[in-house]
Amino acid sequence: MSELLAHLHARREAIAAAWQKRMMATLPHAGQGFLATSRDPLMNPMGATFRTGASRVTEALFSGASREELERRIDDLIHLRAVQGLPPSQALAFIPELKNVIREEVGELVSCGNDQAELDRAIDELLYLSFDIYVRCREQIFALRVRSMRDRSYKLMERAGLLWEEGPERESGMNRGEP
Amino acid sequence: MAEDPTPTREELSRVEYAPPAKTWMDTGVDIPNRRGNWCYASDAKHPEYLGQPNAHDWAPQNEDWNLPENWQRIILDGMKERLEKYRSFRLFMDICVRCGACADKCHFYLGTGDPKNMPVLRAELLRSVYKRYFTKAGRMFGKLAGARDLTIDVLKEWYYYFYQCTECRRCSVFCPYGIDTADVTMIGRELLNLVGINIGWIMEPAANCYRTGNHLGVRPNTFKDNLDFAAEDLEDITGVHVDVPIDRKGAEVLVVVPSADYFANPHYFTFLGYLALFHEIGLDYTFSPFATEGGNFGLFLSHDMMKRLNAKIYFEARRLGVKWILGAECGHMWRVLHQYMDTMNGPADFLETPKSPVTGTVFTNAKATSTVHITEFTADLIRHDKLDLDKSRNDHLKVTFHDSCNPARAVGLLDEPRYIMKKVLNNFIEMPENTIREQTFCCGGGSGLGSDENMEARMRGGLPRANAVKYVKDEYGVNTLACICAIDKAVLPPLIDYWVGGVEVAGIHEFVGNALMMKGQNERLTDLRNEPIPHLQKREAEEEVKSDA
The missing domain is CATH 1.10.1060 (Fumarate Reductase Iron-sulfur Protein; Chain B, domain 2)
Structure with a gap:
């Protein structure tokens, strides 16, 4: 698929910008203005995550990066989408939407033949790995809920013998490791 | 004949994911489908x-x-x-x-x-x-x-x-x-x-505060047990036995803490820090068995409820016959004590203008309420060189400071916490300036929203704060986030876990307790969390090898 990828790689900035707009469009209309225009990542972390996420993911995707690399690059985006109060289907809908974005930006890639199908498959793969990350995020939220309840009355539960037994884990600290 | 309902490829690619544009007046909230966002x-x-x-x-x-x-x-x-x-x-x-x-x-x-x-x-x-x-x-x-x-x-x-x-x-x-x-x-x-x-997370704590004095409903006898256990833990770590006075009439100072300090994690380590400090300076103080909660969940409900829950503090100060009140590390507690208590339940004409028994400093700024914040008190002790501190005992920590909204924006406690940290530890790094001090970003769980069923909303609300923490972690290797608010200490750990990872949350008096050299202490190779202080343990091991040789 190298020919198609090279073609897309050359157009990646325009594709990333259009894809980022699509992500932004999933937010309520009246709230989009500032988030779309402010470029300070500290004052506008969501807008920055969309922008840098779109750029870094397309860059990797069009370079034929490994699954691990794609996971690393899309991780922040999925963390954000996982807590935006959306149903899972909508939270991840921006990924298959990339197919439409590409078609609209570079037109039907008729001449590329099988390459197009391969690209579609690569985006499907991106969706699958994103779903893995999404589920991990949701599970983390539930684990954090449990840990918060434990920490809230930690010493009282310890006195009442309701916590785990004394041992190396206990000795190494309360707040370390998995929740 | 009916048209073929199968969408064409073009139609399939025109799925509209964006929410419809309506005016704010027309859109209602689909509460059943927004779980994770409400309490x-x-x-x-x-x-x-x-x-x-x-x-x-x-x-x-x-x-x-x-x-x-x-x-x-x-x-x-x-x-x-x-x-x-x-x-x-x-x-x-x-x-x-x-x-x-x-x-x-x-x-x-x-x-x-x-x-x-x-x-x-x-x-x-x-x-x-x-x-x-x-x-x-x-x-x-x-x-x-x-x-x-x-x-x-x-x-x-x-x-x-x-x-x-x-x-x-x-x-x-x-x-x-x-x-x-x-x-x-x-x-x-x-x-x-x-x-x-x-909501439950405000009403139940408020009812518990009203009934037994604190938000979990800990009774006076259990509170006393907890103080004793804390003294035991501190002795295990430092080798120094401390007495923790409770209900002692005629003490000079009434100490009021947010209740999480004596039963929650990681608040508890800050509590150990207070006990070490009070012992070391010989403070004439007492806890009250009834004013066992500085936090005031009434603030999140109504002015009337805030007043009722706050009343116990002056009541107990009067009953115990103290001269002034020392308030511990807490956010909204401090807003209530500093900004509302005087007009709601004052005047505190039976109390005196607070005066540090160690330095002689008179806290004229606290004349109206007779209540001093512990960071003001400790900063004054350090300023007058009254504490023997070994900063290197915090060398395993790279610390940044989250200005808790109420102490920072409402009360202006901006420099005291920073002054203390610079004196008790060597590695202090500020977050970018538009995310701290008066412009600090909230933890996302204050004002009674620190419940767990709305964890998702808390993660979103805390994103700007977590993002600034991530910045100093990535740039400078920060591994500890300090704050002076009990709600922060509860809310920030899951927030940081989700967005950043690898950063612990701690109170300032935990660092004070770590650095404080106590008379009669043991070798103290661990910090107040009972975790090894790496460089001290290494030095100890090297000395052992030398003496063996």
Whole structure:
């Protein structure tokens, strides 16, 4: 698929910008203005995550990066989408939407033949790995809920013998490791 | 013949994922499908115990909220009463020019993109009803004048959005008119409470505070046990036995802590720090078995409830015959003690202007309330060189500081915590300047939103704060986030775990306790968490090898 990828790689900035707009469009209309225009990542972390996420993911995707690399690059985006109060289907809908974005930006890639199908498959793969990350995020939220309840009355539960037994884990600290 | 219903390829690619563009007045909240964004309702028994009006069982996800029949009248009467009683409320309803300066300052808006989380629009939820029933223009022109009827959908929006404001007041720093959205939220919640709409994580702690003095309902005997256990833990770690006085009449100082300090993680290590400090300077103090909670969940519900829960502190100060009060590391507790206590339950004419028994410093700034914040007290001790400190005992920590909203923005405790940290540890790194001090970003779980069922909303609300922490972690290797608020200490660990990872949350007096050289101490190779201090253990091991050789 190298020919198609090279073609897309050359157009990646325009594709990333259009894809980022699509992500932004999933937010309520009246709230989009500032988030779309402010470029300070500290004052506008969501807008920055969309922008840098779109750029870094397309860059990797069009370079034929490994699954691990794609996971690393899309991780922040999925963390954000996982807590935006959306149903899972909508939270991840921006990924298959990339197919439409590409078609609209570079037109039907008729001449590329099988390459197009391969690209579609690569985006499907991106969706699958994103779903893995999404589920991990949701599970983390539930684990954090449990840990918060434990920490809230930690010493009282310890006195009442309701916590785990004394041992190396206990000795190494309360707040370390998995929740 | 019917057309083929199979969509064409072009049609399939035209799926519209964007929410429909409607005006803010038209959109209601789909509460049942927004789980993770709202807090559970309170059992009726808690508001009943507190004598709150129209206490009843209800659930946010249900269509019918079991409201009293005349609920609209109750709310409008309540609004009228408050418009007359609080000039600030009427002013805030009238004065906003919708300049938008506040719009992008709210952490909930920055995390959700929901325009109704912009402070201007959150206030407008209330303001539109005010206009409809209390202004001529609104009565005559309705929607054209930004007015709307008080319907059940509007009430549901109030519940949804007034419990997505943490009353952090970042927006009010930027408002050219000084509109305090926290005040608007407080009134919104008061009005909801008039018809029995409130949340469990505020009502139950408030009822527990009223009954036994603290939000978990810990009784005096258990409190005493906890103090003794803490003294034992401290002795295990430092080798120094400390006495922890309780209910001691005639002590000079009454110490009031947020209750989480003596039973929650990681608050507890800060508590050990206080005990070590008080012992080392020989402070003549006492805890009260009844004023066992500095935090005031009444602040999140109504002015009246805040006053009732706060009253115990002066009551106990009087009963115990102390001269002044020392308040520990807590956020909203400090706002209540500093800004409301004097007018609500004062004057404290039976107390004296606080004077440090160690340095002789008179805290004239605390003359009105006779209450000093522990960071003011400790900073003064260090300033007068009254503590023997070994900063290197905190060398395993790279610390940044989260200004807790209430102590920072409401009270101006900006420099005392920083002064202490610079004196007790070597690695202190500030987050970028537009995310700290007066402009600090909220933890996302203040004002009674630190429950667990809304964890998702907390993650979004805390995103700007976590993002700044991530910045100093990535740039400078920060591994510890310090704060002086009990709610922060509960809310920040999961927030940081989700967005950043690898950063622990701690109180400032945990560092003080780590660095404090105590008379009669053991070799102290661990910190107050009983975790090894790496470089000290290494040095010890090297010395052992040398002596063996």
